[in-house]
Amino acid sequence: MADSSKRCQNCGDSMQNFRKLQADEFDYVLSRVGRAEAGNYRRCDNGHCLRVQHYFKYGKGFDLPLSFR
Numbered sequence: 001m002a003d004s005s006k007r008c009q010n011c012g013d014s015m016q017n018f019r020k021l022q023a024d025e026f027d028y029v030l031s032r033v034g035r036a037e038a039g040n041y042r043r044c045d046n047g048h049c050l051r052v053q054h055y056f057k058y059g060k061g062f063d064l065p066l067s068f069r
């Protein structure tokens, strides 16, 4: 199912599954984007990819620190 909101820039701009954040991931995202936005973020589920991004705006995102690998 193609959905452009699932495009991962770290995975060669391919479509990836994005899953909900785990508690430690959520805490980090919260510290970066604030409480109003953190709930909209998902993490790329492609192996060790560290990208988290906004569920509806794929261009809005960043990498988790390497400790989350």
Ligand SMILES: [Zn+2]
Pocket: 008, 009, 010, 011, 016, 044, 045, 046, 049, 050, 051
């Ligand atoms: Zn990815």
